[in-house]
Amino acid sequence: MQPAAAISATKPRQQRADARRNREAVLESARKVFAEHGLDAQIDEIAAGAGVGVGTVYRHFPTKDELLEALAQLRFEALAARAREALEARDGWQGFVEFMTYSARVMAEDRLLSEAMDQRSAICGEASRSVGLLDLTAQLIERAKADGKLRADTEPCDVPGLICGIGRAVRSAPGAPAMTWERHLEIILAGLRA
Amino acid sequence: MQPAAAISATKPRQQRADARRNREAVLESARKVFAEHGLDAQIDEIAAGAGVGVGTVYRHFPTKDELLEALAQLRFEALAARAREALEARDGWQGFVEFMTYSARVMAEDRLLSEAMDQRSAICGEASRSVGLLDLTAQLIERAKADGKLRADTEPCDVPGLICGIGRAVRSAPGAPAMTWERHLEIILAGLRA
DNA sequence: ATATAATCGGAACCTCGGTTCCGCTTCTGC
DNA sequence: GCAGAAGCGGAACCGAGGTTCCGATTATAT
Numbered sequence: 010m011q012p013a014a015a016i017s018a019t020k021p022r023q024q025r026a027d028a029r030r031n032r033e034a035v036l037e038s039a040r041k042v043f044a045e046h047g048l049d050a051q052i053d054e055i056a057a058g059a060g061v062g063v064g065t066v067y068r069h070f071p072t073k074d075e076l077l078e079a080l081a082q083l084r085f086e087a088l089a090a091r092a093r094e095a096l097e098a099r100d101g102w103q104g105f106v107e108f109m110t111y112s113a114r115v116m117a118e119d120r121l122l123s124e125a126m127d128q129r130s131a132i133c134g135e136a137s138r139s140v141g142l143l144d145l146t147a148q149l150i151e152r153a154k155a156d157g158k159l160r161a162d163t164e165p166c167d168v169p170g171l172i173c174g175i176g177r178a179v180r181s182a183p184g185a186p187a188m189t190w191e192r193h194l195e196i197i198l199a200g201l202r203a
Numbered sequence: 204m205q206p207a208a209a210i211s212a213t214k215p216r217q218q219r220a221d222a223r224r225n226r227e228a229v230l231e232s233a234r235k236v237f238a239e240h241g242l243d244a245q246i247d248e249i250a251a252g253a254g255v256g257v258g259t260v261y262r263h264f265p266t267k268d269e270l271l272e273a274l275a276q277l278r279f280e281a282l283a284a285r286a287r288e289a290l291e292a293r294d295g296w297q298g299f300v301e302f303m304t305y306s307a308r309v310m311a312e313d314r315l316l317s318e319a320m321d322q323r324s325a326i327c328g329e330a331s332r333s334v335g336l337l338d339l340t341a342q343l344i345e346r347a348k349a350d351g352k353l354r355a356d357t358e359p360c361d362v363p364g365l366i367c368g369i370g371r372a373v374r375s376a377p378g379a380p381a382m383t384w385e386r387h388l389e390i391i392l393a394g395l396r397a
Numbered sequence: 398a399t400a401t402a403a404t405c406g407g408a409a410c411c412t413c414g415g416t417t418c419c420g421c422t423t424c425t426g427c
Numbered sequence: 428g429c430a431g432a433a434g435c436g437g438a439a440c441c442g443a444g445g446t447t448c449c450g451a452t453t454a455t456a457t
Binding site for chain 2: 436
């Protein structure tokens with residue numbers, strides 16, 4: 010028997026290398042498939058995309074929802090990173106616009122995020138909280154207000170609300186071309202301007 | 204034999220009175236249930252709400268989608284009626300605001316409409332076209348532009364896009380209270396103002 | 398190279414909700 | 428009041444998609 014290796018509290022078992030690799034593959038495939046099909050992406054397709062069997066997906070993420078959570082976490086981390094970056098901008102309003110633009114783009118391009126925001130608000134709320142997104146948003150707002158460029162009554166929770174709205178705007182009503190997210194965002198920013 | 208009553212081309216068979224009544228009951232129940240649960244309302248619940256069996260629902264509306272269509276039709280008719288009313292307003296901008304406000308409220312209060320707009324755009328597009336809503340919207344926009352109060356580059360298709368966004372705004376992220384539709388609308392109207 | 402445990406694959410299983418079916422009930426015309 | 432047609436109820440059917448299971452496979456320690 011080995012001295013410490015046997016002590017369960019220390020580090021009894023490493024995850025096998027291939028398992029770790031598969032986990033990544035699943036996550037990556039899930040990202041793509043969910044982005045395209047939204048919440049009703051199918052596990053089978055995700056598994057196929059990752060080149061593994063469904064069983065493997067389930068070993069790493071016991072439930073579709075847990076897979077969802079992992080993905081949401083990643084997304085919100087990226088969002089938070091971008092928010093921190095925007096806080097560095099010289100101009101407060103400028104930083105605010107940058108962040109809104111990034112968020113709107115992500116929202117418009119990823120069906121998962123926009124659908125999860127209103128059908129799984131619990132998951133998104135949790136992910137958002139864990140990365141401190143609301144607080145970062147509040148700071149961005151304060152800076153922009155300080156510049157006198159942002160409506161004084163803007164609240165932190167207005168941001169997810171408005172951004173989420175952009176994500177859900179009708180896609181291609183038959184006949185007329187749908188509104189683009191850029192245009193939608195432009196109107197909202199105009200409305201938020203002091 | 205009666206003169207014309209017997210000729211099949213004329214009016215061979217009336218719908219039975221109770222059937223007509225049931226049809227109305229189903230429609231009414233469906234309106235409520237769909238408004239609350241959105242697209243994934245269940246037929247069983249609708250039937251129960253109407254005090255009939257599922258079979259009856261299916262005789263009147265062979266498919267969940269057809270029931271949806273009927274409901275959408277009603278909604279869009281109401282919308283069109285309101286648009287016509289708004290066209291009577293003295294002030295063009297005023298009429299536009301009235302219509303936007305009504306649309307936003309309906310959208311926010313009825314899960315069905317907002318979900319159908321982006322998950323069943325075909326149905327909504329058809330309903331919208333059949334009541335000439337896009338054209339009415341265009342007229343409202345023209346009038347408001349004529350007053351010089353509405354952004355000159357506003358397009359008819361911007362309206363469904365923006366309104367739809369209001370309907371989908373996150374509902375209650377845990378912690379902070381969600382944005383209300385009134386506020387969302389206010390910001391958008393500010394952004395659309397010339 | 399071998400033993401052993403961690404992983405894997407994917408067929409089978411289960412649940413949920415839309416849809417069908419058919420014997421029974423309720424109108425309507427005579 | 429009766430016959431026949433029109434409608435009704437709701438149990439049963441079915442397909443879809445998430446989840447489980449277990450024999451086969453593969454990494455890792457020795």
